[in-house]
Amino acid sequence: MKTVKILKVMHILSWIVFVGLCIKTGIILTSYFISIARPEYAKNLFEGLDLSQYYTHSFWQYSSIVGYKVLLFSLEAHIAFLVTRLLNTLNLEKPFHESMHQLMTKISISIFYLWILAIIHNAHVQFLAKRYNFSMELFSGDFIFLAGIIFIFAQIIKRGIEIQQENDLTI
């Protein structure tokens, strides 16, 4: 019963995280479009996110940095959505199901994309920081570790499905 309660709480939390990330992405995109007409908005895109130095240097550099942030938050929102689906389809009576394996694989692949995005973003920002002496804010590069762990879990689930199928077909 404790597990059921914990999973219910996690389901609600994942929905909150999903909605929060969608709102965050939306606000950054809106602030970006406003900043095209009013450059002072680049100083505070969302919760003190200041990209004004990129804006004053080059509008395209600024747009690409905003693009990375939007992509990052939308990917995170996608992962949160996958987690809500995972918790929604989870059946504790028969937890090893093909949909569970597919969703976990999708989550690990999405985190892997997040890692690639973080590498590209960090390389770009570091290049700009070195060349134009900008202050930089890097994305975390630990996503690959997380993706690996979830991928391993997905493989365990896959084996669990095979065992469960064998069990179901034992008469």
Add this chain to the structure above:
Amino acid sequence: MAIIVNLDVMLAKRKMRSKELAEIIGITTANLSILKSGKAKAVRFSTLEAICEALDCQPSDILEYKKD
């Protein structure tokens, strides 16, 4: 698969219907159908014993090995 289940042959010999056998041995008709079709991955000794008792036969009358 190399193991062939001759349950339908034995049922025909004993003039018994699948539903009847399923009720006697206490498994569902769906599971008996899985067993008859050879889709089952494994058979419990208790199930085999119940089938042999119900059909008054030996396990060798139900299971047969044929090289692929």
